[in-house]
Amino acid sequence: MKKNIRIGNAGGYWGDDLSALKRQLSGGALDYITMDFLAEITMSILQRQQQKNPELGYAGDFLDQIRECLPLIVKKKVTVISSAGGINPVGLGKKIIEIAREQGIKIKVGVVHGDNIMDDIDSLMAKGEKFTNMDSGEKFPKVRDKVTSANVYLGAEPVVKALCKAAR
Numbered sequence: 001m002k003k004n005i006r007i008g009n010a011g012g013y014w015g016d017d018l019s020a021l022k023r024q025l026s027g028g029a030l031d032y033i034t035m036d037f038l039a040e041i042t043m044s045i046l047q048r049q050q051q052k053n054p055e056l057g058y059a060g061d062f063l064d065q066i067r068e069c070l071p072l073i074v075k076k077k078v079t080v081i082s083s084a085g086g087i088n089p090v091g092l093g094k095k096i097i098e099i100a101r102e103q104g105i106k107i108k109v110g111v112v113h114g115d116n117i118m119d120d121i122d123s124l125m126a127k128g129e130k131f132t133n134m135d136s137g138e139k140f141p142k143v144r145d146k147v148t149s150a151n152v153y154l155g156a157e158p159v160v161k162a163l164c165k166a167a168r
Contacts, residue, residue, distance in 0.1 A: 002031070005031050005032065006028075006029055006030045006031045006032070007030070007031065007032045007033070007034065008024040008027075008030045008032070008033045008034075009024070009033065009034045009035070009036075010023075010024045010033050010034070010035050010065075011035040011036055011037065011082075012036050013036065013037065013038075013039055013042070014037040014038070014039070014042045014045075014059050014061075014084075018061055018064070018065060021033065021035065021065045021069050021080075022065070022068060022069050022072070025069055025072045025073065025076060025078060026072070029076075030076065030078050031077075031078065031079065032078065032079045032080075032081060033078055033079075033080050033081070034080075034081045034082070035062065035080065035081070035082040035083070035084060036082070036083050037059040037062060037082065037083050037084045037086065038083045038086060040149070042059075042086065043086065043087065043149040043151055044148045044149040046058065046059075046086035046087045046088070046149070047087055047118065047149040048148060050087055050088060055088075055091055056088065056091070057086050057087040057088030057091065058084055058085050058086045058087070058088045058089065058091060058092035058095075059084040059085075059086060059092075062082060062084035062092070063092070063095055063096070063099065066080075066096055066099055067099050067103075070099060070100060070103055070105055070107070071103065071105065074105055074107060079163065079166070081159060081163075085111065085112075085113070087116045087118075087149070087151070089111045089112060089113045090111055090113055092111075093109045093110075093111040096109050097109055108166045110162030110163070110165060110166055111162070112154065112158040112159055112162055114154065114158075115151045115152050115153070115154050116150070116151055117150045117151065117152055118147075118149060118150045118151075120150075121144070121147065121150050125140070125141075125144075
């Protein structure tokens with residue numbers, strides 16, 4: 001195991017500086033780069049995006065950055081950890097693999113999914129889940145028809161598992 005691990009960050013929200021990934025990769029030695037794309041409003045936007053096109057639902061500009069930086073990512077042996085998959089992380093993973101193939105690069109892509117419960121809300125309510133607003137105490141049925149996205153926080157454990165699988 002390494003004594004020191006170097007972690008950089010190249011984004012804090014969808015719409016952040018699109019040149020940050022390349023700058024981080026070029027700026028010095030790194031082991032990992034994180035890129036966060038998601039906020040609650042972003043999840044709603046991605047949900048609506050996917051309703052129009054089932055293949056979408058992820059941050060598309062992340063793919064532009066990967067396309068540009070993939071050779072450098074591989075050369076420097078940097079692991080990229082990102083939430084750019086939004087509500088379609090499997091679709092994004094497939095697109096990343098497609099880009100790598102186009103560039104003649106072999107990579108491992110891990111995908112964490114299972115947080116999107118939009119299609120399960122009604123069955124969860126039928127089983128007794130109340131979805132009461134934590135701040136106001138408002139009852140969920142009052143706002144159910146306005147809900148466009150529903151996701152749960154999975155925490156770090158599935159990310160750690162994906163990283164461990166990649167290390168094998």
